Amino acid sequence: MAGIRRVKLDSQGFEVSAQGLGCMGMSYFFGAPKPEPDMIKVIHHAINAGITFLDTSDVYGPETNEILIGKALKGGMREKVNLATKFGVKYDNREMEVSGDPAYVKYACEASLRRLGVDCIDLYYQHRIDNRVPIEITMGALKELVEEGKIKYVGLSEASASTIRRAHAVHPLTAIQLEWSLWSRDVEEEIIPTCRELGIGIVSYSPLGRGFFSSGPKVLENLEDGDMRKDLPRFQAENLEHNTIMFKKVSDMAAKKGCTPSQLSLAWVHHQGNDVVPIPGTTKIENLEQNIGALSVKLTPADMAELEAIASSDSVKGGRYWDGIPTFIDTETPPLSSWKA
Template identity: 50%
Template sequence: MKTRKLGNQGLEVSALGLGTMMMPDNEESIHTLQGAIDLGVTMLDTADIYGGFEHGRYGENEKLVGRALRGRRDQVIVATKFGITYSSEKPKGDAAYVRKSVDASLYSLGLDYIDLYYQHRPDVEVPIEETVGTMADLVKEGKIRYIGLSEASPERIRRAHAVHPLSAIESEYSLWSRETEDEVLPLTQELGIGYVAFSPLGRGFLTGQIKSFDDLPADDYRRMYPRFQGENFNKNLEVVALIEEMAARKECTPSQLALAWLLSRGEQIVPIPGTKHLDRVRQNLGALDVQLSADDLAEIERISPQGIASGQRFAELELNWVE
């Protein structure tokens, strides 16, 4: 397995990780998680709020990941997050909440320490110095090893990094979400911070498997997102068709092409595609063998330039959490 370094503090992970947000609590998910580890995936990404959307409970997905890791702890890097709550319309980052959250996540995961701990979304009412200062104390106490932020502004990243070196910034990045290229991605290169790309396949849109709105289950959260609705959907489908055509010529899948492009954007970038199925994990890992020439990259730039996606990437409430 090819590996990449996240930051300058010693964190090294597989070049592709695995996002676990949409994994149901069942045996297939355990099989997928353990199978991914067997294939060489070392980075598993979860959060305290994953898995509990329907009933407002924290730690559900963390418990799933924890069960899958029994006997395999030394083979993986576990990343989890805090800050998004069911009880408030804004994320939280005060010192007391950080400490409460890390203890709850350690309990749910069944671990003695967390490898990479993120603030899931910024708390604009709490100075980032307080949040990251508390996380730095948790590093000293051995509860976490490395610190990250998710969907934070360049200014917040700089201030946080001055308190304690950040190992990773996690943010959306894909062929149809390239906003990060303006400021955040260059900043991670400047400061020596890793970049973890979530939704690297456009929440499944870039796989080519979604051809109509009705392909989404009735309870699928993506139905709420503007890019999956109405005329936006049709316009975005046109871009995916071009990606599919190029992938066919390259003799790879659209997913592999999209991931290979991301990997080409910088050595500090680690995509974490999410899937419930082990065969998709195996397929995604094939992206590591896809070679993109200068002509290939130029063609991708032509068919999917920055700003090509139609519609906002989040529903309105979630947009309020993103800097």
């Protein structure tokens, strides 16, 4: 493997490349799906560069991103990667529904295995928490999938500290996926310490602020129809002007460090510890190479302190999502005693 170190993501020894590849934007949320042959080239380039950790979900497309990954892994590539996908978010007449029902967990896993063309998923996340179903019930179904050899490791995405504790008591969690970047730091209060106490790895999605730390407000200039960023609060005019102040400060610091703003922002995530693996997404090989370059950016304690002063809580205006999107703020589930199958 060319130059990308590997880390043990959790106390169980799940080993992945220190940086992963988020594949969502290839198929969904950021405009029209990108040409399949081009995306397969990006995925193969990442694998050949030493990135072993690919992240997808059944809702990306929906479903088409898993099919894309399945095609990319043919011809001997499967053995070179750690494959992560997710279940739990589905759309019914364009309305988002979250499900942690055990029967649905089993159904979703079988469907993902078929689309990916694999016998086993390395890391299977609950994408969002169903607050109608005790987390112990959902975890029980995931534990059975491990015992059946259909998944190796279990994770949660956007889960609160208390939900993580309850889930981990049923079956060890390998990773928690959460948004962690210079402009999304609220997870540092409770969730990160809980993961570290329990020996659970941390997977950072959107570590570049959905492209904001790559090009600042210019990221909005060429967005396609259907790109979710057009609707996100932090990208709205009334907030963007304020948030651009942070980008300019990061850019100035990056110039002094001899790297790009995106590399500096990504390096800040890497310097949070060996139990943190960011999964920046891209659809372009040149951006992929730039992201890999972030692994070579060295930050001193003084650099980290400067960045964290730049990224203080009052530096960002606007929520991470629009109203109605479930996050770790509202993931409490009923007690196990209330469940009636």
